[in-house]
Amino acid sequence: MVGLDLERAGQVSTEVQRVLRKLGVEPEVVRRAGIVCFEGEMNIVLYTPGGRIILLVYDDRVELIFSDQGPGIPDIELARQPGYSTAPDWARELGFGSGMGLPNMEANADRLEIRSRLGEGTVIRATFFRRRDEA
Amino acid sequence: MKLEEVAERLGLEFWVRADPEVEVRGGYVSDLLSDVLAHAEAGDLWITHQRHLNVVAVAKLRGVAGIVLARGLQPGPETLRRAQQEGVNLLTSPEDAFDTAGRLHRLLFP
Numbered sequence: 572m573v574g575l576d577l578e579r580a581g582q583v584s585t586e587v588q589r590v591l592r593k594l595g596v597e598p599e600v601v602r603r604a605g606i607v608c609f610e611g612e613m614n615i616v617l618y619t620p621g622g623r624i625i626l627l628v629y630d631d632r633v634e635l636i637f638s639d640q641g642p643g644i645p646d647i648e649l650a651r652q653p654g655y656s657t658a659p660d661w662a663r664e665l666g667f668g669s670g671m672g673l674p675n676m677e678a679n680a681d682r683l684e685i686r687s688r689l690g691e692g693t694v695i696r697a698t699f700f701r702r703r704d705e706a
Numbered sequence: 707m708k709l710e711e712v713a714e715r716l717g718l719e720f721w722v723r724a725d726p727e728v729e730v731r732g733g734y735v736s737d738l739l740s741d742v743l744a745h746a747e748a749g750d751l752w753i754t755h756q757r758h759l760n761v762v763a764v765a766k767l768r769g770v771a772g773i774v775l776a777r778g779l780q781p782g783p784e785t786l787r788r789a790q791q792e793g794v795n796l797l798t799s800p801e802d803a804f805d806t807a808g809r810l811h812r813l814l815f816p
Contacts, residue, residue: 578784581763585792588767605767606743613739613760666756671740678744 580616583624584608594628600699603679604633607697610672611637617662633699643689651677707814709771709795712751716809718774721781722789722796730771733810735803739764746770751810753803757781762788771795776803
């Protein structure tokens with residue numbers, strides 16, 4: 572993914588949902604993974620020069636791994652707080668950067684791991700456990 | 707109530723008529739994309755002033771019944787194309803968000 576490419580942003584998450592649906596993944600997981608992917612995708616687009624999103628589908632879980640070569644997150648605890656945002660004005664005017672991205676990811680993933688190094692980039696792994704009885 | 711009927715009763719204009727038969731169960735008014743992702747319900751009619759491409763992805767991900775641009779705002783060609791591709795209902799309301807939401811609420815929950 573390329574940073575600042577708002578044109579294509581949002582397409583990864585809809586594609587991820589399409590693939591998961593095709594693989595027969597439970598609708599509840601498809602819904603949550605789509606939302607997490609959109610937020611992660613937007614973070615890469617808005618704050619970094621670019622990055623990758625990897626989708627892994629297992630029998631018992633789905634994982635989304637976001638990695639970027641962005642500036643890194645100086646204070647992850649602060650960034651996790653609802654309402655905290657470093658988004659520029661132009662992004663806010665488009666309805667991004669309301670400080671709900673990471674909280675949304677946490678709310679919709681069963682597990683969210685964030686590793687970040689200043690000046691090098693950030694890696695986020697979101698895990699969704701598949702509850703087969705709901706399939 | 708079906709979207710077709712809601713549109714007729716509220717004077718909404720269809721720009722993308724992907725699925726006019728979809729059931730409208732409620733409404734949500736917000737210009738913050740993450741807020742919509744977090745709190746809108748599937749089947750809600752989403753009333754907003756945002757008309758760039760990414761609203762289509764948000765609408766699709768959240769499973770809303772459609773996007774309604776308030777105050778007669780018109781979608782750009784790219785947003786239109788994306789909504790057509792993704793099968794997302796896209797409408798405009800001649801009235802502002804307050805009046806559109808108020809009338810929708812009265813219609814759905816008389």
